[in-house]
Amino acid sequence: MSESRQPSLSPPPHNGGVIDEETRYEAVRSRDARFDGAFFFAVRTTGIYCRPSCPAVTPKRQNVRFYTTAAAAQTSGFRACRRCRPDAVPGSADWNVRADVVGRAMRMIGDGVVDREGVPGLAVRLGYSARQVQRQLTAELGAGPVALARAQRAHTARVLLQTTDLPVTEIAFAAGFASVRQFNDTIRTVYALTPTALRAAAPRRGAARATPAAGIPLRLAHRGPYRADAVFDLLAAEAVTGIEEVTGERGARTYRRTLRLPVGTGIVAVEETHHDATTGTGAGSSGEALHRGGWLDARLHLTDLRDLTTAVQRLRRLFDLDADPYAVDERLGADPRLAPLVAARPGLRSPGTADPDEFAVRALVGREGAGRLVREYGTVLDAACGGLTHTFPAPAALAAVPGTVGALAGALADGSLRLDAGADRDDAEAALRALGVDARTAAVIRMRALGDPDVALPGGPERALDAWRPWRSYALRHLALGGGA
Template sequence: MHTDTERCVRAVRSKDARFDGWFFTAVLTTGVYCRPSCPVVPPKPRNMVFYPSAAACQEAGFRACKRCRPDTSPGSPEWNRRADLVARAMRLIADGVVDREGVPGLAARLGYSARQIERQLRAELGAGPLALARAQRARTARLLIETTDLPMARIAFAAGFSSIRTFNDTVRQVYALTPSELRTRTSPPAPRTSPAGRNGPVPGALTLRLPFRAPLTPDNLFGHLAATAVPGVEEWRDGAYRRTLRLPHAHGIVALAPRPGHIACRLTLGDLRDLPVAISRCRRLLDLDADPVAIDDRLRTDPALAPLVDKAPGRRVPRTVDAAEFAVRAVLGQQVSTAAARTHAARLVTAHGEPVDDPEGGLTHLFPSPEHLAGLDPDALALPRTRRTTLLTLVRRLADGTLHLGEESDWPETRTRLLALPGFGPWTADVIAMRALGDPDAFLPTDLGVRRAARHLGLPSTPAALTAHAEPWRPWRAYAVQYLWSTDDHPINSIPA
């Protein structure tokens, strides 16, 4: 979009927050870059230059605006809508792959050369993978500086910098302030680390806000997560969805609650280096980088969906923080009720999950990894024989690397691979594509709730006819499913009291 100068100028002049994260405005006269909704008086068009990423602005020598804080804007919805190389690379960079494995590791995961990835990212985003990862480190550093009382040396390494000097230079270049000045100017003072738990301060806990594009209807989002929560791994407590997180360096616990204009997020991390990954996965879980206006505008073109969209606009797709975990849970939920699926998953967690300590609630385990489950005796699983075969085949393929369910996944190819596994039909493959892989166009025409809603709305209810009718809903059919599900009186459609 950044190449459409006239459209970008209109967005800046109208301070349209819907375009935050789509592009960034660099101001030649001041040397700063802003989000489109920056509250200051817009500069003259001849003094504006538009960039597709914060990293490109930084590489061009611009510093972040202190007023609108463009580094805190929602991410571009493009990376969740697309499955091409650039989108998959951006999802991996957000998940910290460059910091952990370097550009060669990023290239290996994507199956391309480092040169090809560099060239494509620069062509579309104006910056290469190292610059994009550096911009993410700067955002993490700012968050830790402003919301914790940690020493700067700890912040530097927690944010992923290789040295304190690099940390100081980057913060000064990006924000035109030293780390100490950035902390001093935080007003009013932000919440610090270690909020109180049942037994005193909680080590490593952070409180922050997750921004999103309005509108957002939280009912189905948090209702679904709460209604399907696996005891020990997830819970609804004190108005928040809480769950354990398996992260690269240690485990963590997150509490997420809807608030006007943002999602309140409290993270308790065993290792602060996991902060950017944890934030990225929580945003992905809640689908916070979606473009609800574009989605709803498309779905409103169907007269049957328009009243549902108008009643509760901005529905998101509840996703997952761990694609492998969700795939296992999808198999456990085949042809059984929500309650039965939770029971099966809870037994698996109790018997094979890794214990964790939760000083604030009732979380007890991490969900067992595919590597652990791959070695189970089939007779130890309280499941029908065919379901055992399906489950064990899945986890063994995940464990040995012949099946990947990550940010780098090619959606159509992965769906084909899933359908080739024993016991995998279209519903299982498509629900994994929708919630684990993040495919916004995944569709569930065989789902009982979807077919019941279709009949209620006067739509075709047979899978083939409904799929044909839903063709104009592309590429947002996963969101159409959320609106269809909303017609049912089911706990997934409301936040627990």
């Protein structure tokens, strides 16, 4: 890779802007990992599509086509590159920033809504007809909701094939496919291999594949530098007894929690040490290794494997793994007040939550109050796992609690308030205020539960204005850690 080329490119405009084709080709030519997930490129002469940072020889410009999503490349007949594995890139930060129909739809598809409820269910949640949703996604992304969900199912299937010894038939249904035949056809189309051959092609890292009882090992990819220490500090400070715990020494901690999922429950463990995608070595949590990207190691135990896709996406939102730190740091670093804070903590994230409904309740009652609710209303695990004993109570279980907590839980239970991945952020904030939630708490819920990267807290820093858009949530994190908030 020619490192000298990389600084000449601006970070991808993850705010609804358009990346022109010449910029895209220059990113491919310089193997710029900052653009991984922002777009994909396909090569007509090979029939393969790749991520921009693919280490293969750069194809001639006339043979290259560009696509916004992997699903669009697959729909056009291209198969995934076995060398750069474009299906494993971090998600586009566009879907965090954008509040329009396409952004909301992409977040919901990632959460598994199409797999569980079909396109009609997605359309109902968006407030549009199925035909309108199909038209808007196809026009902008080159693929409709079925193709986008299909690409996601293929990735889930590859992870299960290459990391577990589950029977192929079980993997087909766990990944969300309606039939084994559909599963086989999709794997052949996307990877140009049969499921058995794809499993045999799994990279060997000196360890046998995991069994389901041992959990599913995952690499949670991120782009650019990642300030793991700040994320794990926050998670440790907020951890609620019974559903969360942080163990180990700073720099090598493990965050564990229970998950309440659409079909069953889960327990996840995520390691603080992050890995450099270029060298494959641990970068620790001090932030000194400003690598081009990497991953966090995780292990996921599920009572029902159909929850895998949803669980992974919720972890990605919790750890803010689809963020674009280059775009964030460039914008905020231009502000004189924030510049020294950004320089001290490049790659700082704005963590979300693994359960939006849970976070909203926790924002109202605080850490100790949440612990009491877990003990009184939470669901006890069949077998305790370390300090993990419960899952957080479902909204319906809290609806009878007096006061604002009960009103909030009741609204979540009956659907009059939605905080799911595709919720309209303005509508949700208005509904929270109508339930008696104060403006600052409603803004915190919007930032964390709804993953809004551009929230300014009422009564917060005076200069949390347009100069920080669309990354005001990140600016507040810098100020909080730098003593400026």
